[in-house]
Amino acid sequence: MIQFSEKSLNEVQKIFARYPEGKQKSALLPVLHLAQEEFGGWLDVPVMDYVAELLGITPIEVYEVATFYSMYNMKPVGKFVFEVCQTGPCMLRGSDDIINYIKSKLGISVGETTPDGLFTLKVVECLGACGYAPMMQLGKHFREHLTPEKVDSIIEECRSFSAINN
Amino acid sequence: MSTKLLLDKANIEGIRFYKAYRENGGYAAVEKAFKMTPTEIVEEVKKSGLRGRGGAGFPTGMKWSFLAKPEGVPRYLVCNADESEPGTFKDRYLMEFLPHLLIEGLIISSFALGSNRTYIYIRGEYAWIPDILEHAIEEAKQNGWLGKNILGTGFDCEIYVQRGAGAYICGEETALIESLEGKRGNPRIKPPFPAIKGLWESPTVVNNVETLAAIVPIFNIGGEEYAKIGVGKSTGTKLISACGNINKPGVYEIDMTISVEEFVYSDEYCGGIPNGKRLKACIPGGSSVPILPANLLFKTAKGETRLMNYESLSDGGFATGSMMGSGGFIVLDEDQCIVRHTLTLARFYHHESCGQCSPCREGTGWMKRVLYNLEYGKGKLSDIDLLWDIQRRIEGNTICPLGDAAAWPVAAAIRHFRDEFEWHVLNPEESQVRNFGLAHYADAREVMV
Ligand SMILES: Cc1cc2nc3c(=O)[nH]c(=O)nc-3n(C[C@H](O)[C@H](O)[C@H](O)COP(=O)(O)O)c2cc1C
Ligand code: SF4
Ligand code: FES
Numbered sequence: 001m002i003q004f005s006e007k008s009l010n011e012v013q014k015i016f017a018r019y020p021e022g023k024q025k026s027a028l029l030p031v032l033h034l035a036q037e038e039f040g041g042w043l044d045v046p047v048m049d050y051v052a053e054l055l056g057i058t059p060i061e062v063y064e065v066a067t068f069y070s071m072y073n074m075k076p077v078g079k080f081v082f083e084v085c086q087t088g089p090c091m092l093r094g095s096d097d098i099i100n101y102i103k104s105k106l107g108i109s110v111g112e113t114t115p116d117g118l119f120t121l122k123v124v125e126c127l128g129a130c131g132y133a134p135m136m137q138l139g140k141h142f143r144e145h146l147t148p149e150k151v152d153s154i155i156e157e158c159r160s161f162s163a164i165n166n
Numbered sequence: 167m168s169t170k171l172l173l174d175k176a177n178i179e180g181i182r183f184y185k186a187y188r189e190n191g192g193y194a195a196v197e198k199a200f201k202m203t204p205t206e207i208v209e210e211v212k213k214s215g216l217r218g219r220g221g222a223g224f225p226t227g228m229k230w231s232f233l234a235k236p237e238g239v240p241r242y243l244v245c246n247a248d249e250s251e252p253g254t255f256k257d258r259y260l261m262e263f264l265p266h267l268l269i270e271g272l273i274i275s276s277f278a279l280g281s282n283r284t285y286i287y288i289r290g291e292y293a294w295i296p297d298i299l300e301h302a303i304e305e306a307k308q309n310g311w312l313g314k315n316i317l318g319t320g321f322d323c324e325i326y327v328q329r330g331a332g333a334y335i336c337g338e339e340t341a342l343i344e345s346l347e348g349k350r351g352n353p354r355i356k357p358p359f360p361a362i363k364g365l366w367e368s369p370t371v372v373n374n375v376e377t378l379a380a381i382v383p384i385f386n387i388g389g390e391e392y393a394k395i396g397v398g399k400s401t402g403t404k405l406i407s408a409c410g411n412i413n414k415p416g417v418y419e420i421d422m423t424i425s426v427e428e429f430v431y432s433d434e435y436c437g438g439i440p441n442g443k444r445l446k447a448c449i450p451g452g453s454s455v456p457i458l459p460a461n462l463l464f465k466t467a468k469g470e471t472r473l474m475n476y477e478s479l480s481d482g483g484f485a486t487g488s489m490m491g492s493g494g495f496i497v498l499d500e501d502q503c504i505v506r507h508t509l510t511l512a513r514f515y516h517h518e519s520c521g522q523c524s525p526c527r528e529g530t531g532w533m534k535r536v537l538y539n540l541e542y543g544k545g546k547l548s549d550i551d552l553l554w555d556i557q558r559r560i561e562g563n564t565i566c567p568l569g570d571a572a573a574w575p576v577a578a579a580i581r582h583f584r585d586e587f588e589w590h591v592l593n594p595e596e597s598q599v600r601n602f603g604l605a606h607y608a609d610a611r612e613v614m615v
Contacts, residue, residue, distance in 0.1 A: 018283075018285075018326040018328070019283075020240070020283070020366070023347075023366055025347065025348035025349075026328075026346060026347055026348045027348065028348035028349075029290075029328070029329065029330065029331050029345065029348060030328065030329060032331065033290070033329060033331065055348075057348075061348075061349075064349075064350055065348065065349060065350055068333065068350040068351065068520075069290070069330070069331035069332045069333050069351075070331070070332035070333065071290045071291070071331040071332035072331060072332075086510065087252045087453075087510050087511070087514050088252055088253075088453060088496065088507045088510040088511050088514075089252055089253050089409045089410055089496050091506070091507065091510050092409075092410045092411055092496070092498060092502055092507070093409075093410070093411070124332075125252075125334070125513075125514045125517050125518065126250060126251075126252040126253075126334075126453075126514065127291045128249050128250065128254065128255045128258050128289065128291065128292065129255060129258075130252065130253050130254070130255055130407070130409035130410075130415075130494070130496070131255055131407055131408065131409040131415035131416050131417070132415065133409065133415075137291055139293075140293040140294050141293070141294055
């Protein structure tokens with residue numbers, strides 16, 4: 001059975017309180033963020049069905065939203081997702097080279113996950129960090145002014161974080 | 167030094183928190199404004215000449231006066247913090263470092279418009295910023311600037327932060343409203359306009375982060391004083407986020423009297439082009455506005471000095487000018503490839519099209535594929551005309567302006583750099599290893615002397 005933790009359920013109640021009576025559907029995007037965080041980094045169908053039930057809406061209303069927005073993952077991803085920006089302003093400052101470097105360093109192509117399940121490489125469009133390019137999103141934060149050395153140290157950081165937390 | 171109204175206190179230690187913000191004059195604008203009536207506040211904003219900083223530049227006071235006020239129906243103010251236009255990262259700076267400035271502006275604006283529930287809709291990728299904003303909101307509430315019966319006026323107001331989830335189109339105001347209602351970000355057909363029917367069918371005003379932050383200095387110094395800064399209809403100050411091939415990328419506040427040349431080369435701003443390279447082109451107002459070659463950037467076609475303001479940047483129309491847009495200033499040096507850069511933008515718009523209108527959904531994908539062929543040496547000369555034709559058929563034929571925003575960059579690239587596209591077709595192998603360079607787009611500074 002899929003069920004949010006007590007903490008997340010409290011969070012959901014707080015989110016509901018932001019909207020007027022009868023407008024809980026507005027909670028859909030924030031609740032999907034919570035669900036993705038809590039249930040393994042992606043939105044499986046049973047998870048979306050659970051969210052529909054929680055909000056009192058039909059499952060299709062959840063599916064159509066989940067598939068529209070790029071931050072919701074529709075299939076499993078690695079523990080650390082490197083989302084490298086490739087739009088013009090980042091390209092002008094070498095994002096192509098950084099993407100190639102990550103590919104060769106991790107031995108995967110864009111969209112793939114390393115066999116150990118640790119890293120997924122994605123390319124994304126402008127994240128609002130154009131002045132600090134090249135950059136990527138990693139979890140909740142941005143990693144900016146990327147260089148090959150910086151990428152190496154981020155990969156190391158992820159590996160040791162995962163070793164400690166396993 | 168130019169006038170600073172928004173970032174003047176950005177370097178004060180602890181300004182992100184209430185104590186330092188208040189000690190440095192914060193919330194004085196709320197005290198002033200709450201002594202006025204909502205109608206007087208709107209009049210004051212009209213006097214200031216403030217224009218929307220989200221991209222379109224529509225006068226804010228006028229927009230506010232259009233808000234319908236039917237009896238017994240709630241009204242809403244929504245702050246547009248979706249900031250997704252490539253080249254634009256100014257709102258992020260305000261929210262990250264001066265959250266109380268935005269909250270203060272939101273309190274005054276909510277009072278003026280009668281919004282008891284005000285939402286900040288922020289792009290989902292700025293995932294660490296909602297915590298900063300919510301902390302500031304909590305501090306404001308504890309100090310009596312939010313909540314019930316603010317300053318004894320009988321006005322109640324709460325501010326909530328809502329995260330998006332990755333969709334540029336949700337910056338368009340009706341798509342944003344749909345998204346805030348928990349739906350896909352599909353723009354609505356207008357009319358009705360949000361001022362009549364917006365969030366949950368209620369009258370709604372959507373304003374950009376920077377617009378709402380600018381409300382604070384307007385009440386601190388007065389609308390008339392604000393209007394004296396800048397020139398003509400470009401009043402006050404504007405944030406410019408500068409990026410690309412410059413020495414000092416970052417967010418700058420300018421009063422709109424400085425020249426584009428000063429902005430690019432002065433050490434106070436961009437600090438010139440790195441590695442002694444020359445300037446090739448610039449997109450002065452975010453990816454949607456027309457690119458300008460160096461020779462049209464510093465001087466208009468009439469030979470006048472081009473200034474960093476709404477009128478001057480658009481001087482010459484689309485034939486020889488561009489637009490202020492969102493203030494996303496993207497600089498390309500002599501080694502950059504216009505075809506490749508345009509391809510990344512076309513790919514962006516194709517990715518972000520919501521898919522409701524066929525000219526946008528199909529046209530953006532088609533432009534991307536044609537540009538891909540041109541960039542990778544598989545193009546034909548007729549492809550350039552084809553591209554021109556596709557963009558022309560998108561423009562003006564769609565529900566929302568994303569279609570135009572996708573068409574304009576392609577049109578401008580062909581208009582000003584056609585020979586570079588042709589060179590790609592005629593030299594398919596060479597174009598894979600070398601860029602076209604500057605060719606006849608001689609450095610603007612050399613042309614000028
Ligand atoms: C495709 C598209 C994307 C937009 N993105 C943004 C955005 O990220 N931020 C913003 O403030 N306005 C954006 N706008 C403009 C808004 O629709 C709206 O005009 C603006 O929020 C009004 O605020 P203002 O009057 O304060 O400028 C966008 C418009 C379009 C058509
Ligand atoms: S122009 Fe494009 S983004 Fe706008 S409504 Fe039509 S398909 Fe959607
Ligand atoms: S282009 Fe990469 S963050 Fe804007």
